[in-house]
Amino acid sequence: MLIDGELTGSGSGATFDNVNPATGAVLGNTAAADSGDMLRAIAAARRAFDETDWSTNRALRRRCLDQLQQALESEKHELGEELVAEVGCPVMTLGNAQLDWPLAGALRYPSMLIDTFEWERTLDGGGLFGDRNVRTVVQEPVGVVAAICPSNYPIEVVLNKLGPALAAGNTVVLKPDPNTPWNATRLGRLIAERTDIPPGVVNVVPTPSNEVAGLLGTDARVDMVSFTGSTAVGRTLMRLGADTMKRTFLELGGKSALIVLDDADPAAAIRSAAGVCVHAGQACAATSRMLVHRTIFDDLVAGVTAAFQAVPVGDPALPDTVVGPVISAAQRERVLDACARATADGARLITGGGAVRTLPPPLAGGYYVEPTVFVCDDPGLPIAQEEVFGPVVVMIPFDDDDEAVRIADHSAYGLAGAVLSASTDRGMAIARRIRTGAVGVNGGMFYGADAPFGGYKNSGVGRQCGLEGFRQYLETKTIGCRIPRRR
Numbered sequence: 001m002l003i004d005g006e007l008t009g010s011g012s013g014a015t016f017d018n019v020n021p022a023t024g025a026v027l028g029n030t031a032a033a034d035s036g037d038m039l040r041a042i043a044a045a046r047r048a049f050d051e052t053d054w055s056t057n058r059a060l061r062r063r064c065l066d067q068l069q070q071a072l073e074s075e076k077h078e079l080g081e082e083l084v085a086e087v088g089c090p091v092m093t094l095g096n097a098q099l100d101w102p103l104a105g106a107l108r109y110p111s112m113l114i115d116t117f118e119w120e121r122t123l124d125g126g127g128l129f130g131d132r133n134v135r136t137v138v139q140e141p142v143g144v145v146a147a148i149c150p151s152n153y154p155i156e157v158v159l160n161k162l163g164p165a166l167a168a169g170n171t172v173v174l175k176p177d178p179n180t181p182w183n184a185t186r187l188g189r190l191i192a193e194r195t196d197i198p199p200g201v202v203n204v205v206p207t208p209s210n211e212v213a214g215l216l217g218t219d220a221r222v223d224m225v226s227f228t229g230s231t232a233v234g235r236t237l238m239r240l241g242a243d244t245m246k247r248t249f250l251e252l253g254g255k256s257a258l259i260v261l262d263d264a265d266p267a268a269a270i271r272s273a274a275g276v277c278v279h280a281g282q283a284c285a286a287t288s289r290m291l292v293h294r295t296i297f298d299d300l301v302a303g304v305t306a307a308f309q310a311v312p313v314g315d316p317a318l319p320d321t322v323v324g325p326v327i328s329a330a331q332r333e334r335v336l337d338a339c340a341r342a343t344a345d346g347a348r349l350i351t352g353g354g355a356v357r358t359l360p361p362p363l364a365g366g367y368y369v370e371p372t373v374f375v376c377d378d379p380g381l382p383i384a385q386e387e388v389f390g391p392v393v394v395m396i397p398f399d400d401d402d403e404a405v406r407i408a409d410h411s412a413y414g415l416a417g418a419v420l421s422a423s424t425d426r427g428m429a430i431a432r433r434i435r436t437g438a439v440g441v442n443g444g445m446f447y448g449a450d451a452p453f454g455g456y457k458n459s460g461v462g463r464q465c466g467l468e469g470f471r472q473y474l475e476t477k478t479i480g481c482r483i484p485r486r487r
Contacts, residue, residue, distance in 0.1 A: 002188030004044035005199025016208045021088035021325040024365030030181045033207040041203035045144045045171040046221040048200030055169040064197045065111040071194035088325040090316045105449030106159035110167035132483040139474045141169035143223030146216035150229045151177035152282040168473040173203045181206040220244045249462040253387040254415030257408035258287035264420035273304045281391040285416035290395045297397040308371040325367040332367040335390030342383035348375040414456030
């Protein structure tokens with residue numbers, strides 16, 4: 001762990017296993033923070049915010065972020081190998097959102113904002129009795145930020161929380177997912193050894209204990225919780241933080257819709273559908289509901305089924321693998337249970353639906369799920385409404401554009417989505433109607449360190465990345481100054 005500038009084990013000496021989901025083998029162990037460790041980290045972050053010049057010294061923050069960027073780049077290869085081993089992500093994903101994209105912009109973009117952001121603005125007028133009144137609107141850091149991160153894209157989420165939080169002048173307690181702790185502990189080591197970040201500004205506290213992690217939601221010294229993960233846990237954190245009125249950013253689950261209009265390119269539709277299989281469907285923005293115009297529905301069911309049956313499943317370290325394991329044995333059971341329930345509910349299983357049993361040792365001990373296609377005439381069934389977080393797509397027919405929008409919005413979630421059409425105008429018109437935080441039209445990419453990401457409804461509160469995400473980590477103060485008239 002990294003607590004108050006020191007690399008340290010837990011106070012109790014406890015550790016927990018880090019398991020390779022591709023094989024089920026133990027990679028090694030990680031320090032398991034207890035409540036004393038977490039409280040010490042919170043105290044360090046509070047002290048660093050209150051008693052150092054980190055929150056006001058922009059030049060220091062910029063230099064430290066540049067140092068961290070260089071340190072990460074120097075260990076990029078090792079970080080990539082580590083991600084494949086502990087996350088089970090296919091090595092092909094390192095070239096995009098798993099590593100290369102966040103490494104390119106997640107720290108650089110907020111570091112640039114340190115110099116370009118409008119930290120203050122002046123408003124004139126509003127004085128009494130003829131005196132001049134000058135109001136200064138000041139943007140200040142929130143304070144101590146608890147950054148709680150998931151297992152599916154851990155370094156991407158960690159850096160896109162840490163970058164803007166630090167650039168804005170906050171201090172951070174980072175709690176990585178217990179399934180994927182090593183990318184965060186590596187980050188802690190680099191901060192301690194390769195940067196001038198003052199002690200306590202960043203603390204990295206891995207723990208498998210929900211009770212210990214929950215202290216971040218209840219401790220009054222924490223000003224903000226920034227969480228990416230499941231909607232259920234997000235609700236819990238919001239409740240925990242209510243008594244101390246914490247600022248809360250939540251980027252939660254999704255059941256995003258891919259809308260394929262009657263004039264869409266079928267090959268593009270099949271490629272988009274197969275994208276759900278990448279990293280075994282463990283992406284909150286995955287378009288796991290595929291809404292297809294009825295006139296082309298049967299043909300696309302056949303095409304998507306053939307693609308899902310052909311997609312390479314296996315060792316994530318091999319360059320051609322698309323579908324690696326899900327993160328744990330427990331997650332594999334959740335996916336399989338959802339598939340079994342879907343069949344019982346009346347959804348039609350076209351292919352997949354079970355665990356992969358044909359892989360050789362040592363992969364036979366891993367947590368693999370078959371790429372799975374369901375056809376569902378009722379968009380209200382649980383398989384079409386609940387996030388599965390596995391390589392599972394549900395295909396649903398529609399008759400016209402209005403019905404497609406209604407089905408897409410018939411969801412408790414609103415994180416992302418996609419539209420395919422030969423007409424850009426038609427695709428854009430539907431994208432503007434869907435109540436969701438991000439939409440891709442004809443393969444358009446909404447992701448970027450400079451672009452806000454987050455959801456409507458049960459998909460969360462607030463935005464990560466972009467100016468909107470940077471402002472999440474700021475408070476606003478207005479100062480009025482009366483300037484008497486000259487006599």
